[in-house]
Amino acid sequence: MYFLRLSFVMLYCTSSLFGWKEEPKIVMKGVLKTAVRQCGSRDPDGTEEKWEERKTVLVPDQPIVLSRALSIGTSSVLTEQITLPFIGLNLCEEFDSLIGKKVEIHGRCAKPFHFFDEIELRVDTALDIDWLQTHHTKTVFYEPHTTELAGTIVQKTYPGPPNYSDIANGDMPESPLFLTITEPVNVALPESEEDLFNQPEHGVREIQIVFLEQDPPQELWSQGIRVIGKLFSAHTAHHRRRVLMMADSWEAIDLKSTQ
Secondary structure, rough: HHHHHHHHHHHHHHHHHHHHOOOEEEEEEEEEEEEEEEEEOOOOOOOOOEEEEEEEEEOOOEEEEEEEEEEEEEEOEEEEEEOOOOEEEEHHHHHHHHHOOOEEEEEEEOOOOOHHHEEEEEEEEEEEHHHHHHOOEEEEOOOOOOOOOEHHHHHHHHOOOOOOHHHHHOOOOOOOOOOOEEEEEEHHHHHHOOOOOOEEEEEEEEEEEEEEEOOEEEEEEEEOHHHEEEEEEOOOOOOOOOEEEEEEEEEEHHHHHHH
């Protein structure tokens, strides 16, 4: 019982010291890259295991300088400052195509942290800076508006219920379809509508798509599809992208002729 009470007190203090009542919004510019860390372990019997850990990071245009101080009364007893060459990101797969490009990210700290190297940003959106200099981002609207989008379809498998963590440990596999849009779009609320369910989104590059009728044949997925339907915001664990579409109809298109 004493151990349980002690753990609760420590957790409460951590949240009070290192969390925020409202997570501050953070905007940064830099290049998205993949960081690789070599890891290893050795058992008492001498057996060694080695593996790689990969993580998407942002290498910023300007150095990230972090500092903190400990004061007792009016006296500062400890100060620390460090410059980070990059910062770790919690980044949705929607933005994988931007790795290696210069981007502007909008996000928040993913979780409270004790040490500087634990800082991670949860990215709400990532914008392709070079693309924005020569293109205008189209705005489309949530339901009840009907929206038309073009792109290619991919299917990915994720762990589903009950724990949404590991198929090998018993979670049911879920294999939703995604439309990779030919050009990113902003998704806005209809001007005349008050909507507490859907949320405005910027720089949407992929949407999860559900076809009300028969899915398009798989041989057409990579060639090009135009879909027509209604958009809505993600709101359950089954939703793997920020924006989803209930597609009423589709047609095959030649993406090369539309570019």
